[in-house]
Amino acid sequence: MDGIRVGKRVVGTQSPVTIGWENIPRVEGGPVKRLFFTWFQPVMLFALVAFWYYAPNSIAKASTAIGIGIGFKVLLLGLEWVNPRYESWRLTWKELVTDLFYVGLGYTLLRIVDSYIGSEIAVKAIQHHFNWDKFAWFTGLPLLVQAFLIAFIFDFGQYWMHRGMHNWYPLWLPHSVHHYITQLNINKGAVGNPVELFLIGLGIGGFFDFVPRAFLISGAFGMAIGTYQHINVRFNSPRWWRFLFNTTEHHSLHHSQDYESSRSNYSGSFIFIDRMFGTCIDGEAELLGMEGGRRMSIREQMTYPFTEGWKAIKDRFGRATAAPVAVAAE
Amino acid sequence: MTGQASPAAGRSGARLAPGTDRPQGHAVNLRFIDWIWHVRGSLPLAPAQSSEDAFDRLDPLFRQPGTSHERSGDRLTFRKKNQAAQDKMSIFDGGVLQVERAAAGPVLRYHLTSRALLFCFLAPLLFLGIAQFTIVLVKLQGPSTEAASPSGKAQKKPAVAPVPMNPIDQALGAPAPEKPGKDGAEGGGRRGKKPSPTPAYVFAAIFATLYLVGRILEDRLIRIRFRKRLLGG
Numbered sequence: 157m158d159g160i161r162v163g164k165r166v167v168g169t170q171s172p173v174t175i176g177w178e179n180i181p182r183v184e185g186g187p188v189k190r191l192f193f194t195w196f197q198p199v200m201l202f203a204l205v206a207f208w209y210y211a212p213n214s215i216a217k218a219s220t221a222i223g224i225g226i227g228f229k230v231l232l233l234g235l236e237w238v239n240p241r242y243e244s245w246r247l248t249w250k251e252l253v254t255d256l257f258y259v260g261l262g263y264t265l266l267r268i269v270d271s272y273i274g275s276e277i278a279v280k281a282i283q284h285h286f287n288w289d290k291f292a293w294f295t296g297l298p299l300l301v302q303a304f305l306i307a308f309i310f311d312f313g314q315y316w317m318h319r320g321m322h323n324w325y326p327l328w329l330p331h332s333v334h335h336y337i338t339q340l341n342i343n344k345g346a347v348g349n350p351v352e353l354f355l356i357g358l359g360i361g362g363f364f365d366f367v368p369r370a371f372l373i374s375g376a377f378g379m380a381i382g383t384y385q386h387i388n389v390r391f392n393s394p395r396w397w398r399f400l401f402n403t404t405e406h407h408s409l410h411h412s413q414d415y416e417s418s419r420s421n422y423s424g425s426f427i428f429i430d431r432m433f434g435t436c437i438d439g440e441a442e443l444l445g446m447e448g449g450r451r452m453s454i455r456e457q458m459t460y461p462f463t464e465g466w467k468a469i470k471d472r473f474g475r476a477t478a479a480p481v482a483v484a485a486e
Numbered sequence: 487m488t489g490q491a492s493p494a495a496g497r498s499g500a501r502l503a504p505g506t507d508r509p510q511g512h513a514v515n516l517r518f519i520d521w522i523w524h525v526r527g528s529l530p531l532a533p534a535q536s537s538e539d540a541f542d543r544l545d546p547l548f549r550q551p552g553t554s555h556e557r558s559g560d561r562l563t564f565r566k567k568n569q570a571a572q573d574k575m576s577i578f579d580g581g582v583l584q585v586e587r588a589a590a591g592p593v594l595r596y597h598l599t600s601r602a603l604l605f606c607f608l609a610p611l612l613f614l615g616i617a618q619f620t621i622v623l624v625k626l627q628g629p630s631t632e633a634a635s636p637s638g639k640a641q642k643k644p645a646v647a648p649v650p651m652n653p654i655d656q657a658l659g660a661p662a663p664e665k666p667g668k669d670g671a672e673g674g675g676r677r678g679k680k681p682s683p684t685p686a687y688v689f690a691a692i693f694a695t696l697y698l699v700g701r702i703l704e705d706r707l708i709r710i711r712f713r714k715r716l717l718g719g
Contacts, residue, residue, distance in 0.1 A: 213664050249700045250577045250602050256696070257609060260689035264616045268623065268681045298654040338571050369663065449551075450568050454605070 159416075162437050167420075171413035175439035180405060183239065183392050193239060194392040197384065200228075204376040208369065209299060216369055225379055232342045236388045241404065242442050245339035245388040254454060255343035258353075262346050266353055295370075303373035308426060310374070315429045317356060318422040325468065329461040330355065335418065336452040338445040340408055344386035349461050382425040398438065402427045405440035412441035413449060523604035524597065525578070525705050529712055531592040537585035540594055543715045544583070547575055560585040574711055577602040577704050594716070598708065606700055609693035617686035624680050 159169035167173055174180055183193040204224070208216060236247060294302065321331035334348035346353070384391075385407040393403055406421040420437040423429040430436035443449060452460065531540055537560040548555040548564050550573045555564035562583040569576045581598035651662055 209658075209660055212661055216661075244572055246572065248571065248576065249696075249703060251571055253602065253606050253609075253693070253696055253700065256689075256692060260609075260613060260685075260692070263685040264613065264620070264689065267685075268620065271681060292649050295649040296652055298652045299660055369660075449570065451552075451571055453568065 163434070165416055167409075167417045167437065167439075168414050170415055171417075171441065171443045173409060173412055173414055173417050173439055173441045175437065177395070177398060177438055180440055181390065183390050185239075189239070190392065193390065194394070196235075197380070197391060197393055197397060201376075201380040204380050205300070205303075205373055208373045208376050216372055218368075218372075221372055221375055228379060228383070229342055232383065232387060232389070236342060239390055240388050241390040242339075242388060244442060245341065247341045247388070251339070251341060252343075255341060255347055257454065258346040258348070259343050261350060262353060266350060269354060299370050299373060302370035303377065306370060306374035307377040310378075311423055311425050312429060314356065315423045315433075318424075319435070321352070321355075322419055322422070326465070327355070329465050329468075332446070332464075333452065333457045333460050335411060336446050336450065336457070337411065338449050338451055340386045340388055340404060340411065340444070342383070342387050345383075347457075349457055351461060378425055385424070398427075399431075400428055401425060402430075406430075406436070406438070408440045408442070408444065409437055411444040413443045413445055414441065417441060522607050522701075523600050525600065525603075525708060526595075526597045527705070527709055528593050528595040529709065529716060530590070531585065531594055531716065533591045535592055535716075537592075540585055540592075540716060541583070543718065544712065547711065547715065550575070575708065577700070578708075594712070596708075596712065600704070603697070603700060603704070606693055606697040610690040610697075613686045613690035613693065617683035617690070620681045620683040620686060627680065 157169050157172070159166040160173070160175045162175060167175065183190050207224075211220070233247070240246060294305075297305075317327075318331075321327040330349045330352035334352060337344050337347055348356075381401045384404050385402055387404050389404070391404070393401075393405075397403070398405075402421065402423055402425055406427055409417045410421040412418055417437065417439075420435050421427065421430055422435055427436055445451070541557055541562050544562070548562075550566075551570050552568045553564060553566045553573070553575075555562060563581075564583075565580045566573070566575070566578060569579075575598075577600045578598045579601050581596060583594060583596045586593050586595055651660070
């Protein structure tokens with residue numbers, strides 16, 4: 157494959173990719189369907205932000221956010237059924253079971269672990285010794301500005317954590333498992349080795365939940381933007397949306413079987429962070445995964461970082477004459 | 487004929503099972519529970535249809551990445567490893583298909599095994615275990631520091647002066663924040679809360695439902711796929 161030059165890099169030499177919005181297919185069907193799939197994303201974003209902005213204090217609670225989050229995902233599963241982006245990404249029973257297993261781990265075991273050794277406990281300790289009066293300038297800002305800053309700072313941290321995972325082998329090992337997914341569906345963001353899910357959950361966003369409303373609005377940003385990373389729905393996202401926000405198109409390129417393409421689009425919600433640091437590529441891919449699209453079993457997903465890590469350690473320290481460990485293809 | 491394990495299908499299933507060199511008694515005992523992850527069924531073939539023709543028609547189903555198969559006479563055996571997500575038989579890891587000559591005509595009997603079904607059947611037990619683990623953990627943690635404080639009250643944090651709402655938010659009509667310390671006003675997130683077993687119970691129920699759906703759905707789907715292939719050109 158010849159590949160396509162994008163800036164200084166050549167992408168699509170190992171697996172086909174589509175570059176440039178003008179080359180990406182549009183929603184097919186009648187005017188109502190096209191209207192729906194053009195404006196669904198912006199309408200949901202503004203509706204959710206407005207809801208959290210005006211909801212009475214009795215409703216503006218974390219439990220409401222969890223309920224809305226679950227309902228929103230069920231709705232998106234319905235959209236996957238109605239208007240899939242690729243037939244080759246159709247959600248099967250087995251894929252649904254696998255994805256939900258990871259979602260279940262996230263809601264149960266990972267939360268327990270996080271409450272003991274995660275960022276939450278560190279934040280709690282810091283908060284205990286901190287004079288929050290010094291943060292009055294922040295809590296005095298307009299709610300939407302607070303919410304954006306919380307979401308942006310969190311995503312900025314996620315960007316560098318994610319980019320680090322793609323550039324430093326010890327971090328790549330737990331993250332690599334997530335790149336074995338061969339299709340994007342709404343719960344695929346939860347699929348990965350628990351070590352990685354723990355690492356990616358680390359962030360400083362939790363510092364700010366002493367301002368519940370701003371925190372809840374920032375959560376709405378994440379839900380109404382970041383959720384579309386892993387989704388099998390064809391949208392006609394408006395140009396401004398694609399410029400500012402991460403889309404399923406961007407993220408499919410990140411999951412491409414093409415190595416060079418996978419080293420792009422690291423942010424969770426705000427793709428302009430990638431634009432700031434020169435890692436954004438506008439495009440999409442259908443063939444996803446690693447090793448030519450080999451599907452990894454749950455058992456291997458659980459053990460892979462450790463077995464591969466052990467191999468790497470043995471290669472490096474096991475033999476006196478060992479050659480330096482090569483960084484594995486991502 | 488249904489795809490469910492009828493007594494006849496069960497008998498032939500025991501005969502068809504891949505790698506069934508185990509003692510008969512063991513097989514008989516296992517038969518009462520192996521419907522959990524074994525799918526058995528049969529389909530009538532056209533009167534003059536040979537096993538070779540039937541297997542030729544089914545052949546594309548076994549020419550998938552990660553699938554190996556072999557034919558010997560009236561019998562086809564297959565194995566799958568790391569099967570692709572969109573493999574039409576992705577939930578199955580192995581199985582045997584056999585053409586039998588009955589008085590009413592040739593019949594294709596199949597016996598397929600699925601670790602995915604077994605996993606989904608066991609998943610509720612895993613999540614129930616996690617729920618129990620959570621309960622034990624909460625008990626071990628004991629009462630919260632607030633309840634355990636000698637005075638029975640939480641240690642008072644330094645008073646934080648309430649921050650007035652930004653004029654823009656006031657103008658737009660956002661509800662005023664509640665005073666810190668009031669229920670739900672501070673720590674509205676999950677921090678500070680003890681782990682709850684509820685999510686684990688919910689996921690146990692979800693997987694129990696998914697198992698029932700999958701056991702019935704995949705049984706029917708594979709039957710439909712075999713029949714379409716056998717009837718198709």
